[in-house]
Amino acid sequence: MTREERRLHLSIDDQIENRYLDVPFELPAGGVSALEVTLAYDRDAAVIDLGCRDPERWRGWSGGARSRFALTQGAATPGYEPGELVPGRWAVVLGLHGMPAEPVDVTVTIATGVDAGGVEDEAPAPPPPSGTGASGSGADRTRLGRDLPAPDGLTWYAGDLHAHTTHSDGTLSIAQLTAAAADRGLDFLAVTDHNTVSHHLHLPAVGAVYDLCLLPGQEVTTHAGHANAFGDIGWVDFRRPAARWLSDVEERGGFLSVNHPVQDDCGWLYPVRTGFLELWHISWFLDLTATGPWAYLASGGAAQPVLLGGSDFHTPDQGYPPGTPTTWVAAEDRTPEAILDAVRHGRTAISRFPGPGEPVLVRVGDDLVAVDADGTVLVGGTGRRRVRGDRVVFPAPHAHGPYRLEAADRTLLAISA
Template identity: 55%
Template sequence: MAVIERTRQVFTLDDQAADRYPCLPFVLRNQDSFEVKLRYDRSSAVIDLGCEGPDGWVGWSGGARDSFVVTRDAATPGYRPGTGPGRWHVVLGLHKLPVEGALVEVEVMAPATRPVDEGGVLGDHAGWPVPPDSPRASGRRLPADEGLTWYAGDLHSHTVHSDGTSQVAELAAAAASNRLDFLAVTDHNTTSHFPHLPGVSDAYGIALIPGQEVTTHRGHANAFGEIGFVDFRRPAAEWLDAVDGAGGLMSINHPLQDDCAWQHSVPRRPSLLEFWHVSWFLDLTNTAPWAWWNLARGGLDDGLGQRPGPVIVGGSDFHTPAQGYPPGTPTTWVAAAEPTPEAILEGIRKGRTAISRSPGVGEPALVRTGGELVAIDAAGCVLVDLEGRRTVIRSDRWAIPERADLHRIEAPDRSVLAVC
């Protein structure tokens, strides 16, 4: 082992203002592995950690790790394997700094002093039991147009490849156990989990959709599809161009949440909006999501006198079982031809989505089918549209002629039960 680069530097608020993502160079020659260690006082600062190689982005830990290992064939979760000669960079994220600045030490060693954690990397599913039957075997059936099925899923989740605690297989097992048909795995600023999704998907009978949460201090967006890395360091307009150009889909995530609400400017609206984030469960009478969606659709006209808004999706933002809720909280329903990642994304692209609190039988749901807006298991609740018109739902399968606009089912106490 040899230390090939060592940096010791105080980063100040001036440094943060000048460049939030400083790059510290190092050179690899013919080493089979390298290791990076980051040290700073975590009681007063938050410094993110990542890496870029001669061939592009390698990976990102955010604030979840203070070291990583990369070898020719494996890497710490969050990073892609592969070493090669050339100029590399440790990438820092100056997320939070005290007024006096933070002393940061970065050490690069080649070869690495320790092996890669193979369990986290390979997504081994030997330790996570497969449910005895597939999600569809006992899952819920909602009324759908001919040739389509409403599939239950979740479009926001995390694993050990970013700041989650679950391996990919553990996450898939939890989602399948909650009778989900699909799950988007959206780790922060990395695509290192992509290669592990197909095998785990086959093992657990659940469609795992490749995604990445493009994460910055001014807001987050999910990019869905096999589209390559979306560089979070670039302006958000470039994210949108990159995702659209590669045939993917992009959603604005939790646009009203705490310190990561959406503040970016983009020249056109992304096609998707994470309308129902798990944080909404703190107060389901909160009307801010409706106001945001109404503003998001703006004055756009579809030529028929209607103002279409973004396609609505939901996300649990699942990180760990310790949060106390499973993937699918809330549940995004997608009407698709089959439960594959490609068909699910196509259904979303065409706007065939609905959201409920969970996938469970008996949970109120609201879907569009056969030219009707159909409420299921919601007798005694109220159907509300964006104009505030309210209609009492009289039976457990209740339909009205389809109307263009966002509708919700409310309980008598005004808490939201379902959206379409």
């Protein structure tokens, strides 16, 4: 085994000069069986993210969630991609996220060889719910679709467009997260781990076990804003300008949403607008009479983006499950291609929860239909109107959306374009 240490002294001056610092190292020709990298510093004094690239491609990112990772030909720490440990110039990539005025000591240790360190085992996968996966088919699966009215040939499917696993800073494996979403009754779930696509390879097989449509995504994450890149489009380089993210994603056939645009230290600061907006995020969910997201939407100009919702689920310890809030998508079927195509064309609605009896507001043609919303208030267009009945049609609203359902105390219940 070979082992080398790189000792650095880093402060806010280094962050100002270069927020993403490469620590280069060489892998020799002739074959290396394993690579292990560890990062040590005073975590009370700084926040430093961890990632890696090889001479040819990005190998992964764990942000501030891990202090080590390991790579072999056939396995890797979640968040990193396994594969050949090609000879040449590699780099440990340090993200200088939170740095003090005075330098902090940082040690990067790089070990190679058979004793370099093992790859962590994933947690055991939970059994699939009854009637799913190997024990059932998609047609047999009990859904929470609730017979919502939809345009001809389409069905409303319930899902969550923002969630994380152990491939970034989540505490659940892909299988555990998928099981939680299936237990919730969701039809689809986007797995959007930070600055990595290492999870994409696992999604089809895990989704089949739990009969859940898993959508490939990446949360492109920086200090000045986050955006979800949707689609099996490869890795998006978060170190480049945000305008480049948008062009790269669109050229590859995906689409990019601005995430939680007004959330505290994760708000969107880039002078870039996309056609997709995570309007309802869990950070806002805690204060459902807040006006910030509406102000952001109004500031975007005449063109309204496609409205999305996301729980940003990381761990059950947060106290809410996937699907909080729920994004409804009117799609031809429950495949990743169909769900993403429906989102791309703006056939979305958002509600607090997926369950029966929860108010939902959907668009069918030019009409708005309020379902299970008796006694609520429809807001938007010409003002405020009381909903009277369990299924009420509001014909041909002319004004630009979004429209929303509120309780009498202004608590937000549902959103539609």
